Amino acid sequence: MAGALVVFIGPMAAGKTRIGKRVAKRLGVPFIDSDKVIVAEHGPVAEIFVEHGEPHFRALEAAVVVAALEEPAVVSLGGGAPMTPAVAKALAGHDVVLLTTSPEAVESRIGDGRRPLLAERGIEAWIELLEQRLPTYEALATHTVDTSRRPIDHIAAELADRVRAREHLA
Ligand SMILES: Nc1ncnc2c1ncn2[C@@H]1O[C@H](COP(=O)(O)OP(=O)(O)O)[C@@H](O)[C@H]1O
Numbered sequence: 001m002a003g004a005l006v007v008f009i010g011p012m013a014a015g016k017t018r019i020g021k022r023v024a025k026r027l028g029v030p031f032i033d034s035d036k037v038i039v040a041e042h043g044p045v046a047e048i049f050v051e052h053g054e055p056h057f058r059a060l061e062a063a064v065v066v067a068a069l070e071e072p073a074v075v076s077l078g079g080g081a082p083m084t085p086a087v088a089k090a091l092a093g094h095d096v097v098l099l100t101t102s103p104e105a106v107e108s109r110i111g112d113g114r115r116p117l118l119a120e121r122g123i124e125a126w127i128e129l130l131e132q133r134l135p136t137y138e139a140l141a142t143h144t145v146d147t148s149r150r151p152i153d154h155i156a157a158e159l160a161d162r163v164r165a166r167e168h169l170a
Pocket residue numbers: 010011012013014015016017018019109110147148149150151152155
């Protein structure tokens with residue numbers, strides 16, 4: 001399918017942004033992170049949630065993701081993006097890699113205060129959101145990788161090889 005070479009989905013702090021960036025670098029193609037585009041155009045995610053509410057953020061996010069999926073790039077989504085029906089629909093036919101992680105491994109990764117949905121209840125909220133979202137993630141994913149116990153670079157190298165093999169890139 002034309003457009004994105006691979007798309008990363010999964011729960012908050014699974015490594016979608018970091019791993020996606022490294023996969024893109026290894027493949028020599030552009031990297032698009034939906035949150036980074038939103039922040040560049042509209043300011044910090046936490047401020048958008050406070051000032052305009054989550055539905056407004058989801059609308060901005062869906063527009064950014066649908067446009068990004070048209071690009072020959074590696075695309076990383078925010079954790080909640082696949083729950084928006086327009087995003088789920090647009091993902092059909094793409095190579096969608098679900099990055100997962102255990103609650104134990106994620107606990108030390110979520111302390112940066114940039115994720116408004118974890119601001120009050122941290123890991124408890126993370127677990128609840130994962131339970132709600134996992135069936136959707138699994139329905140959309142064409143491949144799944146657990147990032148709990150392996151270095152980012154190893155995971156990125158393996159995933160870049162996988163894309164190369166499929167796309168016959170040099
Ligand atoms: N495999 C990994 N091992 C250790 N730390 C990781 C791993 N993947 C991600 N992290 C850390 O978790 C944090 C969140 O990563 P990030 O890529 O922003 O996740 P996401 O985009 O899925 O929310 C970062 O501090 C990152 O360094």
